[in-house]
Amino acid sequence: MNSKKAGSVSAQPESGQAEQAEQQDGTAYSFAAMEAKWPAVWDRLQVFTPLDDGSRERRYVLDMFPYPSGDLHMGHAEAFAMGDVVARYWRQRRFDVLHPIGWDSFGLPAENAAIKRNAHPSEWTYTNIDTQAASFRRYAISADWSRRLHTSDPEYYRWTQWLFKRFYERGLAYRKDSPVNWCPKDQTVLANEQVVNGACERCGTIVTKKSLNQWYFRITDYADRLLDDMAELEGRWPERVLAMQRNWIGRSEGAHVRFVLEATADRPEHQVTVFTTRPDTLYGATFFVVAADAALALELVTPEHEPALMAYREQVKALSDIERQATDRDKTGVFTGRYAVNPLNGEKLPVWAADYVLADYGTGAIMAVPAHDQRDLDFARKFGLPVRVVVDTGAEHPESTGVAAVGEGTLINSGDLSGLPKSEAIAAAISIVEKAGTGEKFVNYRLRDWLLSRQRFWGTPIPIIHCPSCGEVPVPDDQLPVRLPEDLRGEDLSPKGTSPLAAAEAWVNVACPKCSGPARRDTDTMDTFVDSSWYFLRFVSPQYTDGPFDPAKVNDWMPVGQYVGGVEHAILHLLYARFFTKVIHDLGMLDADEPFSALLNQGQVLNGGKAMSKSLGNGVDLGEQLDQFGVDAVRLTMVFAGPPEDDVDWADVSPAGSAKFLARAWRLGQDVTSPAGSDPVAGDRALRSVTHRTISDARDLLESHKFNVVVARLMELVNATRKVIDTGAGGADPAVREAAETVAVLLSLFAPYTAEDLWSALGHEASVSNAGWPEVEEALLVQETVTAVVQVQGKVRDRLEVSPQISEDDLRDLALASENVQRSLDGRGIRTVIVRAPKLVNIVPA
16 A cells, blocks of 8 residues: 555555455455445445434535446546545434435437447446446445436436526527537537547547537626635635636636727728727737637628638638647738727727637637737737837837737836826726727626537437427427437437437427427537536435425535545536526525535546556456455555545555455454443553544544545554454453444444444444444543654664653653663764654764
8 A cells, every 4th residue: 555645654464465364263354245245234224315304414425426438447436435435424423414326327428339339329328327336336335326316317307408498598598600619520519628639528539610500508697606606615625626717717807998990992880899908008009800710700801801811711610729829829810901990099900810819709809919918929020010019017129029028017108098007007098998988897708608509419408499480489398308219329320410319300390389380399419517517406306306306405405515526527517517506596496506515526546657548558447456355445445545636556555455454453353252332441541542542533534534544543543452452451351342343433434344344243233334423532532651762863773652741851861861772872972862752862873
């Protein structure tokens, strides 16, 4: 195991592997026997089903639910072990714990598998779910299986459609034509977040642009609340996740400024609004840029420049937004033949179309101030456009250096703004344009509305009917769910540029719910992030049929007390779930307006310092590890390897060592001979002190998610108990029973099979999960002695039992009087003695 991270090396057993460990009397520790025995008992007792009756304080712990891509892998083993520690700890603390499980079961992999296998996506999906469910049961996740759900079940997506309709009624779901990211291979639209380095995150194909009529959620209406309400999550969510969301929302304060484009012989006068965070630099604007792929560019361009623009637009289609905005990329563009008039000084600015301006950011047009913006400067130098300094920052002229002057300074060459510092000049410039009626103060966001249309089959159908007479007509609630057709399979699902549903004529053609005339269903399906944006609400009442969730139950359980999952979901899933929660709150259906009170991110499982992958040949098969070492050993290894947020390198840890320790802990139950219920007061006080300090420390460590340190303390307690059994009062000492029972309760958080077997051996009825957190006797937390380590030249030469209150002088004298120290010094003088009472003395010889 990675003892450097986990703590006590001495508590760790030697490595080795064996399915069972024999005692002298022949009793064996057999993980296989325990894994076969206890699941049926837990199911019969319904140990992990919450009471849900208000008799105890409720706590909701949730793991980000898995996608059924195959059997469980090492990443699942780590993530679900961490979440289960929290659930089991809360249960021991006598909370009523909801810890449900389900599957995020819509998605493209199932559709691709169906095409390959000439099958329906449901066949692959539900086969994999059954496989994963069996593995989760073996892995002993303390889940309430009665609440199991799958987002691809009609009983679930009925309510996804119902929620879509409520969003639609509030104007939060709408359609518009826009350029979208298009994956040529998957033949589907991708959200900006699903384009990684210009390629589709699913298949790696270079993404292009395509204009389509798409469905969107108006998440930008909630930008301020999504940003401001993160203050409530400070200290309970990882700071890096909050920072990523803040950056993604990207609130910028500035101004809208209106420029008039002069009429030409072929084009009328046109007014264009730009957003700028630096209205103080208006006098430094020397040209004007519109996004090449925006409809605005086509409206503005003069006939003689239109062919060049059209050719350039084709080039831009092949670029991702990230590539277009890269600061080190060579700037390109075409002149439109138009000029914009600066509203402050009347100067005529040439209007260019370029790819470094995005159509869906701001208004799709900018005023270019090359002296003070690097991308504008690069463009100006490329095309020989003027560069005018309007803020004196003390830097050399950008035209000669090629570096924009972006620092603080005083306004120059700026009319009435000259002489003002930047902050005052911004406010003054906004005041000027507001008085002139050519602009106003404005807040802009990097966040774009959520594109939710997908041209694929295996997703939630959008519950809208398109009627030639009535337009968009929502499917009536009593006709939900709009079910996916069951007769499409194999090649019927192959990408053809439109949704496979469009080819299902019997499904598409319906009567309009309003006029009964011929109409067509919407053939897009929803982004699967829609399904996962509210599943945590459904878990509170998954069998409820009068709505997406029982209103009373959802307020009993929400918000989720602890959410566990990977940091890769920091933006998409978590932001969308927060948006959905706020809208549902505004609908009056939910008291909470944040979904997750606390967030825990686990790291990755690596092998040899690298992510596991087939191409590298460094994958580790979870099933093989479970067969070889047992579930408990794998779980314990994951937890002991380091803090939850750190990566686990499987090459550096030892599940065999974990198995040895578990056998050692289990054998305590075989050696305790005092009867259950024995009063430990008369037992070994030193062992009792170790036991109660362990209980006390474990609670604080668990609350701060230092699970690995709890395991280290548990190992120390096992060693201390074994020492009393083997060389002290023996197994009859009631302090030994108290310690062994404490081991069983604490071990149940990490190794449930071993803990349950140990608890049973100690004479208790199942389940140890219901034992309750042990009470701490405060008097036993006071240490009568501590061990002071004495070193000579950095090497340990003695250990002294001393009072915790010993002075530095007294500890120094004791150390120097030690026979072992004197023998090590061998008559040499002493240069210095470093004392850190009461734990350490370091002697440096002359």
